[in-house]
Amino acid sequence: MDPCPFVRVLVGNLALRIPVASKPARTGVHPSSSPCFCEIRLKNFPVQTAMVPLVPPDSPLPEAHTLAATFHLGREDLHRLAGKSIFSGKTRLTVAIYTGRRGTTCGVSSGKLLGRVSVPLELEGSEVRACVVQNGWVAVGGKGSTSESKPSAQLHLSVRAEPDPRFVFQFDGEPECSPQVFQIQGNIRQPVFSCKFNCKSIAERNARS
Template sequence: MDPCPFVRVLVGNLALKGPVAARPAGGSGVHPSAHPCFATVRLDKHPSRHTAAVPLLPPDDADAPPPPAAASLAAGFHLSKADLDRIAGGSFFSPASASGAGTAKLKVAIYSGGRGTTCLLRSRRLLGRVSLPLDLRETAEGRAVVFHSGWVALGKGASAAAKAQLYLTVKAEVDPRFVFEFDGEPERNPQVFQVQGNRRQPVYTCSFGCRHHSGDWNWGSRSAQSEPSSSRRWRSSMGSERERLGKERKGWSVTVHDLSGSPVALASMVTPFVASPGTDRVSRSNPGAWLILRPGDGTWQPWGRLEAWRERGGGPAGDGLGYRFELLPDTAAGPGVTLAESTISASKGGKFAIDLTGAGGNPLARTPSSSGRSGELVRRPSPCRGYRGFVMSSTVASEGTGGPPAVEVGVQHVGCAEDAAAFVALAAAVDLSMNACRLFSHKLRRGLSSSATLR
């Protein structure tokens, strides 16, 4: 089957020049030389919004090259065919039936002051806005398009801010991906389908396994509330094998098979998820870990290592699943390379992603010049053993609710069935980590806590 069409819109190389605000004689007020500037970047009809710092060029030397911080990616928008159809008001890849179909509007707002979400928000001041129309149909022919590369005056604003100019580079490129969907949670031995439009074709099956030394498959589901108070007091004072098992989750594995039944990838929990002393949570200082393995030379060869832990969080987002994924070297010698490290909300779920668009160099590398001349965008090689650009993403359901993962993999990283299967196994490990990092005072979701489903 063919990959699914995707388009990426990249925005970067932000820099600001000109007298954004006159310094008050008394030394009070907000001035970018003492307070940072930042930008919010949005693409209409797309839900995500990005925030990035904007370096300020000295007002008396506006033609000088910007600081190194300017040579960076500020925002990246990933548009699926459904997103493109919504922008076009119909089928994106069919001839436009109306003027302006396929055109999206990029909106950049520049502020001075703090980027915080509390009282600092009140101290920020709008310096100006920039709006650029992007005719994304130009990418339908399969080539990258540079929509803008140079200086542009900030929009309407205060008289002092009107003199300011923003440098930015905006580029769109096709980014086809293979899309896979589980038809159930990883612990339910699901099939995995490759999706292309309305077509779904089975390509893999998954088998979940669980092992430990005591033979009791329900160690992770025991709740302290179900035990008599006398038993809980005895356990806390004396300790026991039952307490140890109740404070760790281990031995989970997911094997990915092709349709002939041959194993093509494996995710194996190699470090137990253990509650930190005196707590019911897996801490960052002692994370659990998975090995992602691929078959080779008649045995399993390590490909990647995933670490996960419970991240404490405040505010409405609450706790999160912290993770770090490391690509392992081909030989036993040498350190691994960290490809992804972030947090996913435990209460809302989210996405696990490996995107190395900015790794090893800026994909929008160009030095701003006051002439505003545009030029070719240069992509420098990534140090991550051939992994660059978008690599993969997978959806992760919130803890306790479950939900089948959906996986996207960049076509440049898939040369055979085993390549894609490794990413499918990694997606399963991330999904299961959300539950492995669930507070030990809470029950695991059905399928992980019932021996009847773990066969």
């Protein structure tokens, strides 16, 4: 039996460019001198957090390839996201960028929201072939264009979806006496292993105790 289709969504190569203000702020610290982090969200999955390195304006992206977040999608997740794309618009991966340090102070987040980036996820066919969803600079808070007249912060990120096939197994029977192992694919259960030990059943042991 073939493995079950799983898809792995990888988010990485994060970097942030913040334009230098023509007039320095009267109070506070300019975001370009503060640490930055982001929260990466995909609906119905736990939020993942990663640091975002700052790079000077007009500088090339560093060569280092870093992984910031990974989401593992099974068959049910793929069907749910495909259904969402029909009735509720495209599925989107959202990255919220914050300046300041991670954590909370007196129950309030210590970071200040700088902006968000939303990347539509096209996962059709990703069960059999890898695809690059996004790779490049995106205007923070914009719709993906980096050629706006007003300077804005820019986030570099790469989003990649690739097949991650897995064999899924399920145990059945009485593990102490007659364990059985089934391979699962959708609604199909195929036995792959069974064994019977010379021992008393649970009912017999309970009757004697």
